[in-house]
Amino acid sequence: MHGRGRSASDTRRTTGLPAPLVPLAGIALLFLGLPILGLVVRTPWTTLAEVLTRRESLDALRLSLVCASLATGLCLVLGVPLAVVLARGHFPGRGLLRAVVTVPLVLPPVVGGVALFTAFGRRGIVGRPLDEMFGITLPFTTAAVVVAEAFVAMPFLVIAVEGALRGSDRRFDEAAATLGASRWYTFRRVTLPLVAPGVAAGAVLCWARALGEFGATITFAGNFPGTTRTMPVEVYLTLQQDPPAAVALSLVLLVVSVAVLAGLRDRWLTTGA
């Protein structure tokens, strides 16, 4: 747009990074990186080992990893079908449906926790009959942690998978159909493998969001060591009495999540990207 008849070196320069983006990207990196650096700087290294080997810390970490993984599994089982319906279905009110899916993203998580009570609590729409007929109550159990995390994290998966489906080439599906493949077979063997990187990216986001979930969890699942006290809740409570220990715990959560995400990235995300 700027000039005509460019030389070869000119072309190479213009295909590199657009200059105005570089400083802004640098600022973005500092903005995201400095708080993490602050955590590392403030970590009480001398007492780190003691804090980490505390029974409560290990329990909380284990619970966090288990619940975030279960929540991600739940999101995959229910969220991928929802994404397909949103991306490929033709029916009135699809826009409204998409808005409903994004509600947990904008809802303050604590409000999300209260909303979960109104649905699955002892006096909730589904919770009350469940309690009266089967004696099952969800709040304050480990299952409630998984439900709270899945509620908050599922939109990340649904949006990622829906985006991947919209971007994928539908002609492959059509080709499979003309060759006589059933819809279900086409979905499993053609559509899903095509969007696998999108599903993987969505699952990773979903897992990360579930791991850090605090507000909906502490509201709907409460806080009890071993059953519902996840790492973010442990950090929050520790912060009230022993801020340096809370920093140490935060660092552990950070290291574990980065390690898992980096590991998964090498295994999954590079294959299709």
Place this chain on the structure above:
Amino acid sequence: MPRSLTSIGAAGVLLTAILAGCGQGSDSADPASDATSDTGGEPSAISGTVVVLAAASLTESFTELGAIFEAAHPGSTVSFSFAASSELATQVEQGAPADVFASASPATMALVVGKGDTAAAPITFARNSLEIVVPAGNPADVTGLDDFARTSLTIALCAPEVPCGAAADKAFSAAGVTPAPDTLEADVKATLSKVTLGEVDAALVYRTDVLAAGDKVEGIEFPEATEAVNDYPIAVLRDAPNAVAAEAFVDLVLSAEGSRTLSKAGFDVP
């Protein structure tokens, strides 16, 4: 080269503009407090914003006192942050721009005093005791502290890290009961909300919280409550941006009118 320099400059200007914009919003209290000193520094010239950090259990009574203060001093605003005292103490330590701190326990206040963050010695202005709270109709037929040991009930207590949890611990050891809680909540209002939502059968909160919750809950007094009385200290903070108005607010809390408001909310006033 020149192009990238220009863009760095542009980014810098943009960032400065953004930061300046942010600053304007959060510093809006400053011109008002400057106005206070401009009027000659008379102690009677009370205006601007007073930021009060207060224990969650003070929500109702302090909100009412805030309205009284604003009516008595036109041009002044009282801005409250209600949370667990221990969380507020952390905020003070981290340099939260606040004028007054009112804690639900002397131990939490001692943390702030110990760091040298108060302007003067804290004064005890109220006492609060614990009460059993159950959802309206008392569905689980709770009668006393003994019921907190029943594992079949769903029970919420404050976490031992926050003052109401520490007080609950004292009450249970006085009664010789080992409670079986299902959740340990981060502050007293969170504990209460589990009862008002009907999600737990019983909880231990302050008497003032039972009163504040109205007919959604029922309170049950128990004899061991006298073993776990919390003193509430208040103090003006050392770095108070609006010290004059802060003193005036503390005076109001300690006045006869303050006592009336606090007793009405269920506090014992010394």
